Structures are given as C-alpha cells and as structure tokens.
Amino acid sequence: MTVLVYLIPVALLLGGVGLVAFLWALKSGQYEDLDGAGERILIDSEADDEAAPR
C-alpha cells in the first residue's frame, strides 16, 4: 500500500514527461512538414550541409 505513494506520482511524472516532450515538439514546429521529414532522411547529409545552411 505504502509503495503506491511513490509509484503513482512516479507513473504520472513519467507520463507527464512524455506529454511535455510532445507539446514541446508541437510548439517547435516539428509536426509542420511530416511528409518532408520522411523524405529528408533520404537526402545525402553531405550534400545537405552544403545545401541548406540553417
């Protein structure tokens, strides 16, 4: 029984970390171009560095 006092907050905290991570990703625009993100993996990284200075 007493172990629940730790476990429940820990479970909520871990879930909350995931939630916050998602909200952060959403806010920083990582879901704006899902198609493009998929395709960009296939672009040569070497050529990419030269192509798109950020």
Added chain:
Amino acid sequence: MSCCAPGLGQHVESGILSSDELRHAARSLGDGTAQVELSVPGVHCGACIHTVERGLSRLDGVVSARVNLSTRRVSVRFREDKMPPLAETLSGLGYPPHLFDETSISGRERTLTELLRAVAISGFAAGNVMLLSVSVWSGADGATRDLFHWVSALIALPTLAFAGRVFYRSAWNALSHGRMNMDVPIAIGVTLAYAMSLYETFNHAEHAYFDAAVTLLFFLLIGRTLDHVMRDRARSAVMGLARLAPRGAIVIAPDGSREYRPAGEIEPGTRLAIAAGERICVDARVTAGASELDCSLVNGESWPRRVEPGAHVQAGTLNLTGPLTLEATARAEDSFLAEMVRMMEAAEGGRTRYRRIADRVSSLYAPVVHLTAFLTFLGWVAIDGDWHKAITIAVAVLIITCPCALGLAVPIVQVVAARRLFERGVMVRDGSAMERLVEADTVVFDKTGTLTAGRPWLSNLAEIEPAMLAIAAGLGAHSRHPLSQAIMQAAAGQAGADDFEEISEIPGFGVEGRAHGSVWRLGRAGWALGRGEEIVATDRSGTILARDGRACAAFRFEDVPRTDAAQAIRALRQAGKAVEMLSGDTQAACRQVAENLGISRYAAALLPSEKVARIAEMAADGHRTLMVGDGLNDAPALAAAHVSMAPATAADIGRNAADFVFLHDSLEAVPFAIVISERAGQLIRQNIGLAIVYNIIAVPIAILGHVTPLIAAVAMSGSSLLVIGNALRLIGMRERPVRAARGAAAIDRPVQVERA
C-alpha cells in the same frame, strides 16, 4: 528525378513573378533580412526538396531556404539590400513559384495546434485514469480505491477544462443560438459523468466514471482532429496554387517614370506597361504596341487573340508576344475578375444548403439521446424513488450512447478516402464534397483546359520535312507564343537548327531570323510570305515557315484532348451519368471535340452567366450536376453546380470554387473520385448503421441499470474500435469500376443543346 522533372510547357505559359511582386510579398524581419513564402506546387519528393533548397541557397543574398513538402511551400530568407532572382531561379529549375494569400492559412494552423494539444492531454489523462480504473476493477477496495478515485479526479479535472473546451465552446455556441449539435450531449454527458463520479468518490462508493468521461473525450478529439486535418490539408494546397493572381503592374507616371504598384491602387486612366509573359491585372484599353493575348482562362477560347491600339483587354489575360502600353479602364474591384467573384457568390446558394450526413444524423441523434436519458431518470425515480440511483443510470445511458460513429468514424473514413484520392493527385476540399459527388447524376465539362489540354498541338507533323521542322523549332525557341512552343515540343529529340544571326519577334505576326543570307519567317501566312502587314490571316491553320517569302512548310494545330479524356467519359457513361459539354469557345471547335470524345450533348459560345443558367435549368429538372471546369468563366458555374471539380492549372478563383482539384493531366481523376467517394459513402452509412445497432443493444441494458463503469468503458471503446476498423477497410479496397451500367445512354451523334 523521373517522378518530378516537370515538363517544359508547364512553366512557359504562366507569367513569371517579377521581383517587384516578390518584394511586396516579403516581410522584413528587422535585421536586414526579409522572408518570403512561395508556393511551389511542383515539389513532389525528396529529390525536389534537395534541388530547390540547393538551387536557392547558392544564390547570392539568400540566407536560407527551406521547403515544406506537406504544404508545397518554400520559405526563403534573403538580405534586403540584395534581392536575389528567386522566381527566375526556381522557374529555371523547373519549379515555377507562386505567391499565396497567407492570412487565411495561419488561423487554421492555430486551430490544428490547439486540437493536437488537446488530443495529447486527453490521451495522457485517458491512459493514466484507465490504469487506475483497471486496478479498481481488479479488486482494489477501501482506502486504496478511494485514493485511486481521487487521483483520477485530479487528473480528469484539468483535462476536462483544457481538452473539453473544444466541445464546451461549440455546444455553448449552438445552444446560445437555439440549435442542437453533437457537441451538446458530449458536453453534458462528460460533465455529468464527472460531477457524478466526484459525488461517488466523496461517499466512498464502489464505482466512478472518470475513465469513461476522459476516454470519450480522447476518442472524439481524435475524430475532430482528423476532420480538421483533412479539410485543412487540401485547402492549403489548393490555395497555394495561385496562378491567375496578377498582384500589380508597372505604372507609367505622367512624367514617364515607372513604378510597380499593387492592383488595388490602380485607378482608371492610369497607364500601365505590360511586358510579354505578364498577366494583365485590370480591365484596360491598349494605347500602344501590338501583341497576342492568351484569353483561354478568361473566356475559354483556346487560340491567342491579336490586339492592337484601341482594343479592350480583360483582367486575367496573359500577354504573349510583345510589350503593351495600356490605359486602365476600371479599378481592380470593378474588373471582369471581380464581376466573376460576385457572380460566384450569388451562385453558391444551392451548395450551402447541403448538410452533411453526419450533421443530418446528429440532429436526430442528439435529442433522442437526451430524451432517452431523461426518461430513464424519470422512470427510475418513479419506480424506485432513489434519486441517486436514477441519476447514475441516466449518466450511464448518456455515456454508453457514445456518438463515436459520428464523431470518429465519419471523419476517419473521409480522411482515408481523401488520402487515397491525394495519392492519385486529387485533392478534396471537405467531406461533404464526397457525399455530394455520390449524388451527382450529370457531369458537365468545360472544353478548353478541361477536356482539352488548352494547348495547341502540331497535328500535321507527318507532312512536315524534318529539316524544316528543325528550322522552325530553332526560330520558335525564341518566342513564348503557344504555337511556337507546340512546334518546339513536336521537334523535341531532333537537332534544332539555331545558327540564326538576328532573331526578332514581331508581336502579333511571328518570328523572323537571318541565316546564311536568307530571311526565314515563322508566323502568320500573310506576313511570312511578305504580302505586307495589312493581310491578316483569319484561317487558323495559316502558320507558315517561309524562306525569303516562299513557303517551305505549313503547320496545322489542334487543341489536344486531355490524357484519358475519352476513357474517362466512357467510364462515366457506364456508371450511368449523363455527360454534357458547355464551352465559351466557338461552335466549330466544340463540335470537333464533342465528336472526338463521344459527347452527345454540348453547347458552344456560352457566356459565364449562360453556363450558370444551364446548370440551374438542369437543377430545376431534378438533376444534380458535377461541373468540371478550369477557366475564370467557369467559376460561377462551378459554384452553382451541386459539386465541382477543377484541374490544378485552373484560374485560382475557379479552383477556390471547386470541391475537388486534380493535379495530374489525366481526366481519369473524375471517375476515380466518384468511385472512392461511393466507397466512402458506403462505409459511412455502414458505420452509422453499426452505431445504431450498437445502441439498440447497449441502451436497453443501460436503461435497465445493468451497466457498471467497467461495462460502459468496454462497450464504448469496443464500438469505437469497431467503426475505426470498418473505416480502415477503405485502404485495402480495390478500385473496381463504378457501378454497372444502369441503362447507359447510347452514344450517338452530338446534338447541340438549345441555349437558354
């Protein structure tokens, strides 16, 4: 690269954006750089992203370039003092850019972000509350159970407050206007369930409904988000395709100085300089220069029109061959373009009356659900006299009649259908368009740009000597004229003879070049043969290649039917749809196309208002029409029809009036969209049926008081999963042809329809 190297003819015809227009559209970021968002509909794949980003980044002055593949946009940051040639570079790479109206998009993106946030929060809450509930169901009792219930209550409260806002707002909105919508039972059910559960928790009771309330919210938010994504995605892609949007022009001041001014600031009487390849932004009169205009988007005529001083030109036409000086005769808001927009708005009435299946069902569903719950409550009070028990059972009834089929299954079917259409290059504006498409029984096509490609094609290639063709192509390469482009396309693959010394284009007549001491002319017969400029050939087949005034080859052109036009029309006819053609082009041109494609009914030389009248006439006869058209002159008819479709090359007000936009050249998109929409319609009806069956089984059990929270949660989730699973069947469905012929109309000789 094979998938995405755009064909040559594509970007030649649309006017290239000028640096002035870009400068106007760019936003200064304050640190000496500016950012501009361009729509690049040609971007398809990873290789395109790479090409565009690398090409732009190499330009002097560009700070960064980033492509968004989902919305087909590229945002470019550049140093303000140094305007890089963005449009020219992109067009050179084969990705002609367009500007788009940004203001209308940002609002929708905010909504999507809010919905996604709500989904994430309710999903988190649903997962945690469900875990706690499972512990309770599996036997926790006493203080442990109370603790779990309290923790659930603490998680559920902020979730309801934040994620539930979407429904509360909409429900309040409906109620305050005296209407009912699906969100009212959701809001009441969820709130009542929470309040009830809180009361139970206070009294150390055995059951609580926190899990059901939160999970319901989660599922419904998923549906809401999918619905939003579907509408939004297609719409932003459609808006991004602006093609016929002359935003301004070079104005010549009385003192001769030139300046770029947006279309809204151009007054009647202003003198404008329009270079070859630019679109004209207001109605005007030609004061100097001669040229040919491409009016196909405006009135449906496929052949360029020659203009000289004194001629009137309409907003939206494209100047092809020579520079013109114009005097504006109307403001932008009084121009032909604006008149079309007004006609369109007037014609749109019929469509706004349409209500989606989900809306129609929910208008019945919501009152029935409330009434059932209320009667259950009254019944139990009457039988038992126990208020607490009566309320608990009534809440159970509200929860178990989860409107998942409507809230979740309808959007998911439409998203999957839209996705399948999108893969084949058809974009859907919203779900009701698919429902209306299924109802259409008559398909009305525009001719130029829809049934035909709107581009001339060299039809007598076989009769022309290859050597002469090569010379003609060499000359034609120096002209933007569509006939020159057609000759170049026909000559593709053969060596072009381009050892000409002086090449000049005589606007309205043709191209002249000197080689090895002789003068070659490609153009109108009278001019090419040197009979003076006063002879203007009226015969359209009169394009001639002449050497020192002697004809060497004659070229004849035809407007080619769009790829698969004949098959598409056959498929439509087999599906039992009547096919008709309405065009603004001449009688002769229409007859030829109608005969080639086997269209039995057509009307030629129609004004935009006559097209609308014809569609209204059909509607009065009880027909529902699908209008397929591209031009500015089709826009009012597109808005008037029950459902409409336009190619991506259409004028943008036409495209904005259309429910479907197809990106590929093939007209197969029309029957394909009908097939997918029919399948989607079937699945939606099945899902609504499933929901009704589920309620018929579950509601009596709930009314009788046998539903514990466990059963409510399982039943609700089960019904949601069932309808989602059913919706996903659309992914695997084969594309069988549309329904078997239902007394398909016999194909006979074309008959001209009487004009209204």
